[in-house]
Amino acid sequence: MQKCLAAQWLIARHCLFRKSRVLTLAVVVALLGAGCTGKISSNHQSIGDRVSVSNTNNLSTLKIGVLPTQSQVEQERMIKPLDEYLEKALKRRVDFQVAKDYKEVVDWLVEEKVDMAYVGAVSYFEALERGAEVEPLIAPIDKYTGRPWYRAAIIVEANSSIKKLQDLKGKRIAFVSKSSTSGYLMPIAAFKKLKINPEQDFAQVIYPGSHAKSEAALENGLVDAVATNIPSYMKRQKIGKLTSANSRVLWESAPVPHSPMLVSKKLSPELIQDLKWAFLNIPDGIEDIVGTEVGGYTLVGDADYAPIKQLRVELNLNFEAAK
Structure with missing residues (x-):
C-alpha cells in the first residue's frame, strides 16, 4: 500500500476539442498503467450541425443528478446557464436534480x-458496485492547472x-462524506500512511x-481542520470566507482525476455523441456546477479512474465498508 500511496501519478497526452480547434492537454492516468481513453474525431462541425437531426421535437427529458457541493442557492445559480445551453444544444428539455447527499445521487x-x-470518482465506483449501468463521459479541465485533475487538501x-x-x-476534523474522493478518500490514505487512525486519533x-x-x-470554529480540495477552497476565498488571511x-x-459526468449505458449512441459535442464545445463563462x-471539458473513461479504484481496494473502502 505504501508503494502505491507514495508513487507519483503519471501524465499522459489527451485531446480536448474546444471551439473548433484541437488542444493537447495532459491528463492524470493511473500509476498502475491506465491509459487515456477519451477520443473523438477531428470533424470541425458546429454544435448546431452536430446534434442529431432527430433531436428536434417530442423527445424525452434528459434527467441529470448533481452532488450537493455548494449551497442550494449557489448551485441553482450555477446550473441555470448550463441548463439553458444544453436544452438549446440538444433540442430537448434538461432537468437538473440536486441530491441531498452523496448517497442519494x-x-x-x-x-x-x-x-x-x-459525481466524484468514489461515487462512480459505489454506483458500479451497486449495479448501476453507467460509464464516465466527460470531466472538467481545471482552470488553474490546465489539466483534468485537482488536489485534495486539508485546511x-x-x-x-x-x-x-x-x-x-x-483535534476535531470535518470530512465531507465517506463517499467523497477529496473530502475523505485522499486524506484517509495520507493518514493511513502516517499510521494515524481516523477512528481513534481524532477528538x-x-x-x-x-x-x-x-x-x-x-x-x-466547530472543527480544527477540514478535508476538502483546492478548487473548492479557492471558490470559498472568492466569496470572502476562508481567505488567505x-x-x-x-x-x-x-x-486526483477530476470528477466524471456519468451517463447511463442505456442512452442512445446518438444522444451520447451529441452530449460529447455539447460539452466539448461549451461556451466560455459557463461554470462547472459542482464548483x-x-x-473546458475532456473525454474520460473507466481507465482514467483506475488509481482511485485501486486505492479503495487497498484501504478496504468498498461500498459496504463506507456506508
Whole structure:
C-alpha cells in the first residue's frame, strides 16, 4: 500500500476539442498503467450541425443528478446557464436534480431515476458496485492547472498551532462524506500512511455532507481542520470566507482525476455523441456546477479512474465498508 500511496501519478497526452480547434492537454492516468481513453474525431462541425437531426421535437427529458457541493442557492445559480445551453444544444428539455447527499445521487443512478450524474470518482465506483449501468463521459479541465485533475487538501486556521498532519491527533476534523474522493478518500490514505487512525486519533469527526458545509464548519470554529480540495477552497476565498488571511493549506494530495459526468449505458449512441459535442464545445463563462472553475471539458473513461479504484481496494473502502 505504501508503494502505491507514495508513487507519483503519471501524465499522459489527451485531446480536448474546444471551439473548433484541437488542444493537447495532459491528463492524470493511473500509476498502475491506465491509459487515456477519451477520443473523438477531428470533424470541425458546429454544435448546431452536430446534434442529431432527430433531436428536434417530442423527445424525452434528459434527467441529470448533481452532488450537493455548494449551497442550494449557489448551485441553482450555477446550473441555470448550463441548463439553458444544453436544452438549446440538444433540442430537448434538461432537468437538473440536486441530491441531498452523496448517497442519494448514487441511489438515483442505481434506480435509473436519472440519465446522467455529476459525481466524484468514489461515487462512480459505489454506483458500479451497486449495479448501476453507467460509464464516465466527460470531466472538467481545471482552470488553474490546465489539466483534468485537482488536489485534495486539508485546511486549518491561519493562526493554528497545527503545522503537520501528525499535529491533528486529538483535534476535531470535518470530512465531507465517506463517499467523497477529496473530502475523505485522499486524506484517509495520507493518514493511513502516517499510521494515524481516523477512528481513534481524532477528538471528533464530523461529516457535514458537502464541501461548502465542511468549510463553513471551520469558519464557525466547530472543527480544527477540514478535508476538502483546492478548487473548492479557492471558490470559498472568492466569496470572502476562508481567505488567505484567516486560513491556510496544511496538506495537499497528489493529483486526483477530476470528477466524471456519468451517463447511463442505456442512452442512445446518438444522444451520447451529441452530449460529447455539447460539452466539448461549451461556451466560455459557463461554470462547472459542482464548483470547479473550468477551462473546458475532456473525454474520460473507466481507465482514467483506475488509481482511485485501486486505492479503495487497498484501504478496504468498498461500498459496504463506507456506508
